[in-house]
Amino acid sequence: MKALVTVGDGTVKLQDVDMPVPGSGQILVKVVAVAQNPTDCKFCTLLLHTRPGNILGCDFAGIIEEIGPDVPAGLRSIGDRIAGVVHGGVGPNGAYAEYLVTDAALVIAIPDAMSFEHAAQLGVACLTTCQSLYQCLGLPSPLEPTSTPQDILIWSGTSATGQYAVQFAKLAGLRVISTASAKNIEFVKSLGADEVLDYADSFTPKRIVSITGGNLRYAMDCISEGMTPNQVSMSLGGDGGTIATLLPYESKRRSAPVQTVFILAYSIFGQPVEFPFPFPADKTHYDNAKIYCEMISKIIATMPLKPVPVRLYPDGLASVEAGFEDMKAGKVHAEKITYRISDTPGLQSPL
Ligand SMILES: NC(=O)c1ccc[n+]([C@@H]2O[C@H](COP(=O)([O-])OP(=O)(O)OC[C@H]3O[C@@H](n4cnc5c(N)ncnc54)[C@H](OP(=O)(O)O)[C@@H]3O)[C@@H](O)[C@H]2O)c1
CATH class of the missing domain: 3.90.180.10 (Medium-chain alcohol dehydrogenases, catalytic domain)
Incomplete structure (x- = not known):
C-alpha cells in the first residue's frame, strides 16, 4: 500500500x-x-x-x-x-x-x-473533549444533561477541539463561556456558546470573572500556550478551580488554588506514551475511551452537532x-x- x-x-x-x-x-x-x-x-x-x-x-x-x-x-x-x-x-x-x-x-x-x-x-477532537469534560472535570454529558447549569470556560471555541467542546457542553445543559478572535465571535455563538469574548482583549479574563460572578471553577484550555495559561487561570473565581489543558503547564496564579490536568488523546490506548510527551499507562483511560466512543457515536447519530x-x-x-x-x-x-x-x-x- x-x-x-x-x-x-x-x-x-x-x-x-x-x-x-x-x-x-x-x-x-x-x-x-x-x-x-x-x-x-x-x-x-x-x-x-x-x-x-x-x-x-x-x-x-x-x-x-x-x-x-x-x-x-x-x-x-x-x-x-x-x-x-x-x-x-x-x-x-x-x-x-x-x-x-x-x-x-x-x-x-x-x-x-x-x-x-x-x-x-471526530477522533482526536471528540475524544479529547470527552477526556477533558468527563474524565478530568467530571461534568455532565449530552446523554445525561443537567437541569442546573454550571459555568464552563472553553478557551478557544474556534479551535477544532474547542468547537466540539462548546457543543458537547451546551448539549449537556451547561452555560458555556468561550473565546475567539473578534471576527469569529458570532461563529462560536452559532455553536451554542452563551458568551464569547475576544481572546486578544487584555480585559477578557476580568470580564469572565464578572460574567460568572467570580464563581467559575471549570475550564478547558484548548490552546494551552502563550498567554492562555495566565488568561484561563485568571478567569477562574476566587476559590480557584480545575483547568483541563491540552499542552502541559502549571498555573502561576497564587491568589487561588488552580489545578491543571494535562489531557493526552494518545492515552486512550492505555499504553505508556513516550512521544510527544511522556505519559504513564492508565487502564482507566482505555476503559473511559471505550465508553466515549459509544457516547460520541450516539451523539452524532441523534443530536444536532455541527x-x-x-x-x-x-x-x-x-x-x-x-x-x-x-x-x-x-x-x-x-x-x-x-x-x-x-x-x-x-x-x-x-x-
Ligand atoms: N493533548 C492532546 O491530546 C491534544 C488534542 C488536541 C489538540 N491538542 C493541542 O491543542 C492545540 C489546539 O489544537 P486544535 O487542533 O484543536 O486547534 P486548531 O484547530 O489548529 O486551532 C486553530 C484555532 O485556534 C485559535 N486560536 C489561536 N490562538 C488562540 C488564542 N490565543 N486563544 C484562543 N484561540 C486561539 C484560532 O482562532 P481564530 O481563527 O479565531 O484566530 C484558530 O481558529 C494544539 O496545540 C494541539 O497540539 C492537544
Missing part, C-alpha cells in the same frame, strides 16, 4: 510499504479520508524523533476490511463505516495510508448521513506537505484540513 512515511531527516515521503496486519482485538480499516491535527505537523518538525519509516497521521475515517482475532462477536462487521484515532508518527501504523489497524473497541460508528470527510475529524468546516486539499496524501506548511504558517482558522485518500495520484485501486 501507499503511505506517508518519515524519511528521517524531518521530511516525509509517499512510499510503498507493507500492509498492516490486525493483531488481537484489532480491525483492518481501508482508510477513506483523514484529517490533520497540529500534532501531525509537530512530529515532522521535531527532527530527532522522526525516525525513518514511521507512518504519519492520527485522525481517520474508513471502512472495516477485516476483523482480527479475539474481537468479540457482534462488536464490528466487515463493511462498517467507522472513524477513530491511531498514534501516528511513532511506528509502522498511521492514518496517512491506504490501510491501518486499530483497536476494535476504540472506534466511532459513522451515521449514514455523515460523509467520511466530516467523520475523519462539524468543523472542512478544507479539502486536492491531491490526497500528496497534499499533506502543503497542509503542514499552511498550518505552520498559522493559516488554519476555524476549519479542518482534510485529505481524501482516493485523491492521491498513483494509487493502484482508488475507491
Whole structure:
C-alpha cells in the first residue's frame, strides 16, 4: 500500500510499504479520508524523533476490511463505516495510508448521513473533549444533561477541539463561556456558546470573572500556550478551580488554588506514551475511551452537532506537505484540513 512515511531527516515521503496486519482485538480499516491535527505537523518538525519509516497521521475515517482475532462477536462487521484515532508518527501504523489497524473497541460508528470527510475529524477532537469534560472535570454529558447549569470556560471555541467542546457542553445543559478572535465571535455563538469574548482583549479574563460572578471553577484550555495559561487561570473565581489543558503547564496564579490536568488523546490506548510527551499507562483511560466512543457515536447519530468546516486539499496524501506548511504558517482558522485518500495520484485501486 501507499503511505506517508518519515524519511528521517524531518521530511516525509509517499512510499510503498507493507500492509498492516490486525493483531488481537484489532480491525483492518481501508482508510477513506483523514484529517490533520497540529500534532501531525509537530512530529515532522521535531527532527530527532522522526525516525525513518514511521507512518504519519492520527485522525481517520474508513471502512472495516477485516476483523482480527479475539474481537468479540457482534462488536464490528466487515463493511462498517467507522472513524477513530491511531498514534501516528511513532511506528509502522498511521492514518496517512491506504490501510491501518486499530483497536476494535476504540472506534466511532459513522451515521449514514455523515460523509467520511466530516467523520475523519471526530477522533482526536471528540475524544479529547470527552477526556477533558468527563474524565478530568467530571461534568455532565449530552446523554445525561443537567437541569442546573454550571459555568464552563472553553478557551478557544474556534479551535477544532474547542468547537466540539462548546457543543458537547451546551448539549449537556451547561452555560458555556468561550473565546475567539473578534471576527469569529458570532461563529462560536452559532455553536451554542452563551458568551464569547475576544481572546486578544487584555480585559477578557476580568470580564469572565464578572460574567460568572467570580464563581467559575471549570475550564478547558484548548490552546494551552502563550498567554492562555495566565488568561484561563485568571478567569477562574476566587476559590480557584480545575483547568483541563491540552499542552502541559502549571498555573502561576497564587491568589487561588488552580489545578491543571494535562489531557493526552494518545492515552486512550492505555499504553505508556513516550512521544510527544511522556505519559504513564492508565487502564482507566482505555476503559473511559471505550465508553466515549459509544457516547460520541450516539451523539452524532441523534443530536444536532455541527462539524468543523472542512478544507479539502486536492491531491490526497500528496497534499499533506502543503497542509503542514499552511498550518505552520498559522493559516488554519476555524476549519479542518482534510485529505481524501482516493485523491492521491498513483494509487493502484482508488475507491
Ligand atoms: N493533548 C492532546 O491530546 C491534544 C488534542 C488536541 C489538540 N491538542 C493541542 O491543542 C492545540 C489546539 O489544537 P486544535 O487542533 O484543536 O486547534 P486548531 O484547530 O489548529 O486551532 C486553530 C484555532 O485556534 C485559535 N486560536 C489561536 N490562538 C488562540 C488564542 N490565543 N486563544 C484562543 N484561540 C486561539 C484560532 O482562532 P481564530 O481563527 O479565531 O484566530 C484558530 O481558529 C494544539 O496545540 C494541539 O497540539 C492537544
